[in-house]
Amino acid sequence: MAKSSQVRGVAIDKNYRHCGALSIDLEGDGARYLFQNPEDTKIATPDPDRPATNGPAGWLPVLLALALCGWFATFIGPVSRGEVLRVSFDWAPSLGISLSFLVDGLSLTFLLLISGIGALVLLYSDSYLRGHHQYGRFALYLTSFMLAMLGLVSADNLIALFVFWELTTITSYLLIGFDADKEKTGAKARRSALQALLVTGAGALALLAGLILMGEVAGSYEISQINAQGDVVRNSVLYLPIVVLVLAGAFTKSAQVPFHFWLPNAMAAPTPVSAFLHSATMVKAGVYLMARLHPSLSGTDFWLWTLTVAGAVTAVFASLQALRQSDLKQVLAYTTLMALGTLTLFLANTSGYAITAFVTFLVVHSLYKAALFLVVGCIDTATGTRDAALLGGLARSMPVTMLAAAVAAMSMAGFPPFLGFIGKELKYAGALAVASEPVLVAGAVLLANALMLAAAGVVSFKPFWRPAGGALPRTPKEAPWPMLAGPVILASLGALFGINPDLLQSSVVAPTVAALLGTPAEAKELALWAGVNLPLVLSLATFALGLLLYAFHTRLRALLQRVLGALPDFDARWDDVLNGLKVLAGWQTRLLQTGRLRMYMAVILFTFAAVIAATLALKGAVVIAPDFSGLAPKHLTVIGLIVIGSAIVTLTDSRMASIAALGTVGIGVAMVFILYSAPDVAITQLLVETLVVVLVAVAMLRMPHLGAPGERDIRPRDALLALFVGGGVTLTLLAVLATPMDLRLTEFFEETSGPLAHGRNIVNVILVDFRAIDTFGEIAVVVIAALSGYALLRTGKEAGR
Amino acid sequence: MNSIILRVATRYLAAILLIFSLYMLLRGHNEPGGGFIGGLIGATGFVLHAIACGTKEARAALRLQPQTIALSGLGLALLAGMVPALMGDAFLTGQWLFLGAAEGEKGLPISTVLFFDIGVYLVVLGAILTLVFAMEEEI
Numbered sequence: 052m053a054k055s056s057q058v059r060g061v062a063i064d065k066n067y068r069h070c071g072a073l074s075i076d077l078e079g080d081g082a083r084y085l086f087q088n089p090e091d092t093k094i095a096t097p098d099p100d101r102p103a104t105n106g107p108a109g110w111l112p113v114l115l116a117l118a119l120c121g122w123f124a125t126f127i128g129p130v131s132r133g134e135v136l137r138v139s140f141d142w143a144p145s146l147g148i149s150l151s152f153l154v155d156g157l158s159l160t161f162l163l164l165i166s167g168i169g170a171l172v173l174l175y176s177d178s179y180l181r182g183h184h185q186y187g188r189f190a191l192y193l194t195s196f197m198l199a200m201l202g203l204v205s206a207d208n209l210i211a212l213f214v215f216w217e218l219t220t221i222t223s224y225l226l227i228g229f230d231a232d233k234e235k236t237g238a239k240a241r242r243s244a245l246q247a248l249l250v251t252g253a254g255a256l257a258l259l260a261g262l263i264l265m266g267e268v269a270g271s272y273e274i275s276q277i278n279a280q281g282d283v284v285r286n287s288v289l290y291l292p293i294v295v296l297v298l299a300g301a302f303t304k305s306a307q308v309p310f311h312f313w314l315p316n317a318m319a320a321p322t323p324v325s326a327f328l329h330s331a332t333m334v335k336a337g338v339y340l341m342a343r344l345h346p347s348l349s350g351t352d353f354w355l356w357t358l359t360v361a362g363a364v365t366a367v368f369a370s371l372q373a374l375r376q377s378d379l380k381q382v383l384a385y386t387t388l389m390a391l392g393t394l395t396l397f398l399a400n401t402s403g404y405a406i407t408a409f410v411t412f413l414v415v416h417s418l419y420k421a422a423l424f425l426v427v428g429c430i431d432t433a434t435g436t437r438d439a440a441l442l443g444g445l446a447r448s449m450p451v452t453m454l455a456a457a458v459a460a461m462s463m464a465g466f467p468p469f470l471g472f473i474g475k476e477l478k479y480a481g482a483l484a485v486a487s488e489p490v491l492v493a494g495a496v497l498l499a500n501a502l503m504l505a506a507a508g509v510v511s512f513k514p515f516w517r518p519a520g521g522a523l524p525r526t527p528k529e530a531p532w533p534m535l536a537g538p539v540i541l542a543s544l545g546a547l548f549g550i551n552p553d554l555l556q557s558s559v560v561a562p563t564v565a566a567l568l569g570t571p572a573e574a575k576e577l578a579l580w581a582g583v584n585l586p587l588v589l590s591l592a593t594f595a596l597g598l599l600l601y602a603f604h605t606r607l608r609a610l611l612q613r614v615l616g617a618l619p620d621f622d623a624r625w626d627d628v629l630n631g632l633k634v635l636a637g638w639q640t641r642l643l644q645t646g647r648l649r650m651y652m653a654v655i656l657f658t659f660a661a662v663i664a665a666t667l668a669l670k671g672a673v674v675i676a677p678d679f680s681g682l683a684p685k686h687l688t689v690i691g692l693i694v695i696g697s698a699i700v701t702l703t704d705s706r707m708a709s710i711a712a713l714g715t716v717g718i719g720v721a722m723v724f725i726l727y728s729a730p731d732v733a734i735t736q737l738l739v740e741t742l743v744v745v746l747v748a749v750a751m752l753r754m755p756h757l758g759a760p761g762e763r764d765i766r767p768r769d770a771l772l773a774l775f776v777g778g779g780v781t782l783t784l785l786a787v788l789a790t791p792m793d794l795r796l797t798e799f800f801e802e803t804s805g806p807l808a809h810g811r812n813i814v815n816v817i818l819v820d821f822r823a824i825d826t827f828g829e830i831a832v833v834v835i836a837a838l839s840g841y842a843l844l845r846t847g848k849e850a851g852r
Numbered sequence: 853m854n855s856i857i858l859r860v861a862t863r864y865l866a867a868i869l870l871i872f873s874l875y876m877l878l879r880g881h882n883e884p885g886g887g888f889i890g891g892l893i894g895a896t897g898f899v900l901h902a903i904a905c906g907t908k909e910a911r912a913a914l915r916l917q918p919q920t921i922a923l924s925g926l927g928l929a930l931l932a933g934m935v936p937a938l939m940g941d942a943f944l945t946g947q948w949l950f951l952g953a954a955e956g957e958k959g960l961p962i963s964t965v966l967f968f969d970i971g972v973y974l975v976v977l978g979a980i981l982t983l984v985f986a987m988e989e990e991i
Binding site (some may be wrong): 838 | 968979
């Protein structure tokens with residue numbers, strides 16, 4: 052019986068407290084259902100020896116990505132000649148929204164990176180997750196993500212860009228949470244997925260607002276048109292809100308401090324996902340957006356300082372964090388943050404050096420970071436661990452992986468003759484050319500680079516050449532060729548472009564600089580040997596400092612763990628925010644959903660009256676000119692009936708009497724309708740009144756007597772509310788009567804109901820013919836209401852008796 | 853409610869109410885009435901029956917589940933709307949057929965509008981009875 056009374060509480064009253072628990076699921080357990088596979092909860096650990104294949108899901112996406120990459124490669128010729136390719140489809144022309152795409156240098160750079168790395172990552176995944184029971188799903192998510200990302204970097208319409216932006220958010224949520232049903236790590240995967248979704252989603256909302264403001268200010272939603280008249284945006288009074296909102300979206304997506312915490316957590320995803328989303332592509336979407344809108348938004352002090360400070364803080368903070376980690380993947384995650392900070396830093400400026408440095412570093416970083424992530428995946432698969440303290444001596448058993456890692460790491464560390472060296476030289480040149488604080492910026496870049504060199508050593512030198520720190524969970528052996536293809540190709544590209552930078556110069560760097568600054572002439576030359584100059588000196592200083600840091604990195608790690616441990620923990624604050632939200636949701640649910648009918652009625656009526664009162668007051672429509680002239684005795688009788696009925700309702704102690712009195716009020720109103728010759732309405736009113744009295748009387752049999760002992764008298768409050776509502780309605784009616792009535796509709800129906808609808812009763816003709824679709828909607832609602840009410844009553848009955 | 857007077861009176865009243873409800877339904881297009889009003893009156897008849905003789909008897913007299921009646925009413929209204937749609941007009945456009953129409957004689961008008969109105973009648977009747985019966989059984 053105890054149980055049943057609780058269930059009954061839902062239907063009627065009182066035991067409604069538990070609805071406070073109906074708060075939103077913020078822990079991400081809901082995500083579990085999204086990912087859950089009913090028949091198989093056994094988890095496939097990545098094992099390259101498994102004979103099973105993934106079938107078409109394995110190779111089809113690779114072919115698609117390769118085909119796309121080849122197609123984009125055909126654009127290199129036209130784009131390097133300075134052409135801009137554009138194609139547009141109408142989407143919602145009335146809103147100025149079209150599905151338009153544009154390929155210029157900036158877009159093409161991203162398109163090639165995304166499709167190229169995408170093909171390699173998809174090939175890699177096929178081996179990495181060979182025989183995984185959900186590989187088809189994985190491939191679908193990853194391919195959808197790639198397509199969304201390609202759309203994002205080629206969209207030429209603010210709204211289209213935003214749609215693709217959100218598609219990447221959703222697909223990345225699915226990818227981060229891919230391991231949601233794993234027993235050990237599932238909870239973490241779900242939490243990380245939800246965290247990434249909420250942080251980037253919140254930023255995206257701000258971004259949408261910013262983009263709409265921008266479109267309205269510029270008078271067009273086409274990015275190419277907005278960028279062509281950048282001064283309109285810059286000189287607008289809305290410039291500041293636009294920049295703040297757009298940067299909120301870009302900074303959350305690109306994980307700038309203080310929104311950085313989701314990115315290291317997102318490493319819960321399978322390694323190929325981390326390589327693709329969280330190093331090469333998605334996190335760069337924020338950077339891409341800043342670059343895309345650079346012509347319209349940059350060039351102000353606000354832009355300069357916001358990006359400089361955010362970028363510099365992120366770069367240094369992330370480099371320190373990177374050295375503190377011992378999980379190889381976490382090291383790479385934080386060096387990615389560092390790269391994003393550096394890219395942001397360069398976008399603060401409008402000098403040719405800074406933008407050239409931006410493009411070059413963008414390419415360098417995508418190449419070596421994706422390669423290193425994939426290498427870490429190989430090491431993880433081969434040995435069963437990613438712990439830097441444990442790993443060692445892998446050079447003999449995994450020679451190809453070692454080579455690829457070494458080449459990629461040399462690029463990351465910035466040694467000649469790799470592309471990373473050129474990138475680093477340009478970084479220094481760019482840093483020295485910045486408009487804000489060259490010394491400070493160059494100092495930040497120097498520190499970040501030195502720390503990155505040390506991190507490169509941790510990732511790719513130590514695991515291969517130093518003695519192992521302990522027994523490895525598995526005997527290491529070389530990864531299969533599809534897993535090696537990615538790291539090898541990406542690392543070799545880094546070397547190729549380093550030795551022959553001209554390949555990159557004309558095809559990628561110059562067109563991208565042109566897209567940002569308007570002319571390819573601003574692009575600086577990429578060269579391995581630029582003579583003895585300040586950047587070279589700084590490079591040498593970096594090597595010295597970086598090697599020193601690597602030599603002492605074990606001791607440094609202990610120190611950093613102590614020092615950084617004292618900093619505020621953003622991840623824990625995130626939990627506080629979520630818990631705060633839950634408390635707020637619980638509080639407002641208990642406040643509004645009390646489960647007491649009386650409260651619901653009061654809230655509804657009060658809101659209704661408040662809205663009326665506010666409208667009347669704002670429009671100044673209060674007219675107090677009642678006209679009692681046309682009142683005959685019959686009118687007065689009806690009014691008297693209504694007034695007396697109302698008085699009895701409010702004064703009686705018996706529920707039955709008050710229902711009956713309410714019935715008289717209803718009948719009085721029906722008589723008003725009859726007096727003004729509206730028989731249909733009067734009949735309906737009478738019948739509804741009768742049925743309501745019957746229904747309510749039946750319900751009332753279960754209710755306690757009014758004014759039962761122990762109950763607080765709330766009539767004064769109700770009286771006030773009633774006066775408020777009544778007054779509001781009266782004033783509205785007076786205001787309506789003060790304006791002349793528009794009879795056009797009435798005349799139309801009077802004239803046409805006979806000839807067109809073969810009926811003389813206008814009311815019914817309107818109901819079943821002229822406005823039949825409204826009626827259809829209404830009867831559908833009536834059916835739904837009846838069935839719901841029936842279900843509710845039945846649930847109570849079965850549980851209760 | 854155990855009252856012999858009410859029970860005896862109900863036997864006649866309910867029948868009269870049902871006939872009257874059909875009358876109101878059919879005259880609705882030209883005189884006050886229609887599906888809504890007809891359905892309400894019909895429901896009153898069965899509600900009266902339920903109050904006087906209990907819901908068990910009222911349900912037996914109705915023969916069909918009231919939910920079924922409401923749903924079939926909705927279905928009938930939908931069909932009445934689909935017919936003109938299939939004939940190439942807009943959804944719910946009235947289609948008229950005058951049976952036995954001749955020179956000077958209008959004939960018997962049959963229309964999709966009539967079936968739509970009957971659908972409304974069934975929905976209102978069924979929905980109200982669904983709720984009233986369930987609530988009375990609660991007591």
